[in-house]
Amino acid sequence: MSDTFDESEIRFRSDVTVELVKHSAGDQDVLWAARVSTAGEKSLDELQKDPERSKGLINYLMRDKHGSPFEHNSMTFFVSAPIFVFREFHRHRVGWSYNEESGRYRELQPVFYVPAEDRKLVQQGKPGAYDFVDGTAEQFKIVGESTRESYRQAYRAYQEMLAAGVAREVARTTLPVGLYSSMYATCNARSLMHFLGLRTRRDDAAYPSFPQREIEMVAEKLEAAWAELMPLTYAAFNMNGRVAP
Ligand SMILES: Cc1cc2nc3c(=O)[nH]c(=O)nc-3n(C[C@H](O)[C@H](O)[C@H](O)COP(=O)(O)OP(=O)(O)OC[C@H]3O[C@@H](n4cnc5c(N)ncnc54)[C@H](O)[C@@H]3O)c2cc1C
Numbered sequence: 312m313s314d315t316f317d318e319s320e321i322r323f324r325s326d327v328t329v330e331l332v333k334h335s336a337g338d339q340d341v342l343w344a345a346r347v348s349t350a351g352e353k354s355l356d357e358l359q360k361d362p363e364r365s366k367g368l369i370n371y372l373m374r375d376k377h378g379s380p381f382e383h384n385s386m387t388f389f390v391s392a393p394i395f396v397f398r399e400f401h402r403h404r405v406g407w408s409y410n411e412e413s414g415r416y417r418e419l420q421p422v423f424y425v426p427a428e429d430r431k432l433v434q435q436g437k438p439g440a441y442d443f444v445d446g447t448a449e450q451f452k453i454v455g456e457s458t459r460e461s462y463r464q465a466y467r468a469y470q471e472m473l474a475a476g477v478a479r480e481v482a483r484t485t486l487p488v489g490l491y492s493s494m495y496a497t498c499n500a501r502s503l504m505h506f507l508g509l510r511t512r513r514d515d516a517a518y519p520s521f522p523q524r525e526i527e528m529v530a531e532k533l534e535a536a537w538a539e540l541m542p543l544t545y546a547a548f549n550m551n552g553r554v555a556p
Contacts, residue, residue, distance in 0.1 A: 316470040325427035328391035329532035336384035344380035373547040378556035381501040393424040395488040406502025411494035422491040423462040504555035517552025
């Protein structure tokens with residue numbers, strides 16, 4: 312261990328952070344974009360007219376997959392989650408912008424993921440459609456102990472290399488995917504719906520997905536924030552099988 316590193320600084324977490332830091336997003340953004348089709352430059356004037364018609368229009372756009380009106384809005388989230396979640400997250404290329412903390416320019420903080428007691432530990436079924444069931448007390452114990460021990464060892468090695476003057480970008484090679492990272496992620500309602508369709512598991516989905524629980528924890532928080540901003544769009548998404556238009 313290096314002279315400067317105190318092992319008690321290592322933190323273990325079982326949760327994820329999602330904060331909506333900036334947004335310009337509301338159901339009205341869908342409506343004015345869609346109504347340019349029929350009202351041209353007057354589409355903004357029609358915003359407050361007839362809420363029932365507005366609801367019907369959003370539902371029609373969702374059902375018939377007229378997707379582009381759902382792109383005229385923006386939400387920026389701060390996300391802190393383990394690196395293995397970010398690996399999955401960054402596969403979503405379209406309608407998403409990302410900026411993540413650097414392991415080259417800053418010393419990575421000793422915060423690591425350990426599954427919570429209610430995290431199901433045993434998988435059954437076939438690839439692509441696994442079911443997960445509770446682990447035994449013994450399995451939970453070995454997960455907790457082994458992850459903590461290997462995190463401590465890895466971070467110790469990282470600190471030893473830094474103390475010996477090795478560059479951060481080289482020393483970080485020892486760190487595991489259970490390390491927390493942080494990023495800003497900006498999306499619009501259409502790209503978020505695509506993400507939610509794939510990264511949440513819901514029985515009422517037209518096309519059920521089987522995401523890893525930890526990215527689903529992030530997705531649930533994104534979904535809760537978005538639902539408040541765009542309630543009509545959110546309701547239409549659910550009513551139409553949670554399929555992005
Ligand atoms: C349950 C689950 C398991 C997975 N398992 C694996 C795995 O084992 N290995 C693995 O590598 N990945 C895996 N993935 C990742 C998956 O293959 C996708 O990369 C990820 O879900 C992002 O989806 P996307 O490409 O539709 O999203 P985006 O990149 O946001 O793209 C959105 C849409 O744009 C269109 N599009 C984007 N890029 C192109 C392109 N180049 N050409 C044509 N159309 C394009 C497509 O219609 C696409 O659906 C898994 C995903 C899930 C949800």
